[in-house]
Amino acid sequence: MPGFGLTFGFTLSWLGLIVLIPLATILLKAAGMGWQEFVAVGLSPRAIASYRLSFGTAAAAGLVNAVLGLLVAWVLVRYRFPGKRVVSALVDLPFALPTAVAGIALTALYAPNGWIGQFLEPIGIKVAFTPIGIIIALIFVGLPFVVRSVEPVLADLGRDVEEAAATLGASRFQTFNRVIMPAIGPALLTGFALAFARGVGEYGSVIFISGNMPGRTEIAPLLIVTQLEQYDFNGATAIAVVMMLVSFTILLLINGIQAASRRRMGI
């Protein structure tokens, strides 16, 4: 292929400069620590609770976004309605909004005396200052990823394949299950992966609504900031390395699934 050497070389240098070198610095810093010290901070009960919370809430929010984001994408692609452009722009708003603003707004809504929280409180549902609140914040910041990943694939799929399935006697459920889902599956997975990754690294919107109780509602990124505020750079680095390795493993896994399903489609 002509130009491969040049473009590939450029790609590698650029990725190196933007992604690899900063990450390598973290690893290098961590390597400077003793193993004992690394485990003591990076795998302390408090840190492990925060990983579980961060990855768990990010996965939950990613799943919710996969379902609801698909629905939003569906409506945006398949129907024409007044104000469609406005709705479409609203979907992107979580990208643009400073996440702290989102966090403050969500906390105000879901706090026990907030607009929504005051109705949930009497029936025993606590949102603010619990993992549920974290999940809601992560759903908010992750929504655009799923919508924007699925939308073009859905538009490309066209209505005629659905109609073809119907003429062949398929029910609505069979059409969705056997025709639509396999076609948009890889894009949906991409959207989920992006929303999930964003959720794992999210900080600004979560710290207001989570309450930040160590071991219960303290997310890993916050724990890192806490370490930094105490000038414990080694501790912060250890936690960062663990997060990085777990995230990388999960994203690699998702990429593998995607590659397999793309191969199946003969693309």
Next chain:
Amino acid sequence: MIRCNAITKRFGSFAALHGIDLHVRQGEFIALLGPSGSGKTTLLRIIAGLEFQDSGQVLFADEDVSKRNVADRHVGFVFQNYALFRHMNVAHNVAFGLSVRKGRDKPSRAAINERAEELLRLVQLEGLGARYPSQLSGGQRQRVALARALAIEPKLLLLDEPFGALDAKVRKDLRRWLRDLHKAMGLTSIFVTHDQEEALELADRVVVMNEGRIEQIGTPEEIYMNPATPFVSHFVGETNRVGQGGEELHFRPHDTALVSQGGEAVLVDNVFRKGGVWRIEGILQTQQILVEIDLDAASTPPSLGEIIQIRPRQFRSFNQAGAQIKGEPQ
């Protein structure tokens, strides 16, 4: 076998069909021919159950199916761009209609595979079952779409611009092949086309549509030789139209003769060989409009700039309301 009674359909403020009556007999091959926006695809989709009429009925063998949805009408439908399932291989595409059946109606896996193989043989794609649609040519995709539609053993086959996306050579081969298949399987088929040549070549009867109405229904011979309206005369085959005292005179290029005197004067503007004839493009001197004339290829064509005298051997004339008037050539 298929009957449409007074079908009307509106899309918002656009009236797509105004009272369509159509009767299709068992075993017929019918072409719905018209320009885009004439309502031909809408009519096809209403017959299939992919669209529902605002009023009127669709009957299959005297049974009113107007309210039945597409999955229950049991018709084979071939879409314009094939609408193949991209994530399934060819065999799974073809077998889809059988594999979505439920309960006792669902054949065994082995029976489904066997039937898919059989259909692929029928459409001459034997051995390509493991390929994906993206690995096939346009003509092959079209045949997969056809095999998939035939898998449910429909009595009625509906095709929306079946050859629209193919190049000329493939199109011609596929046409003849489809015609044979229709006969061999004893199908009743309706296809939509905007290509008059395709309609005249393939169909037992042609339904010419314009602006949501049927202009004429007839055999290709009737449609070509005896067009009922100015629209049909103009849309099917090539026609010269000359206005004359409130009437419109229509005559075909090949129905025009050169005469030595007493004809209409035409200034020769362009001469070229068109298939087996000489095509003369000239300006009718009395009205300054373009007319086209075909002359025998064995004759010596007139030269550019020459004034020739022409006289239609056959013509039709229509009054302003579009009704035909009998008359003698002048």
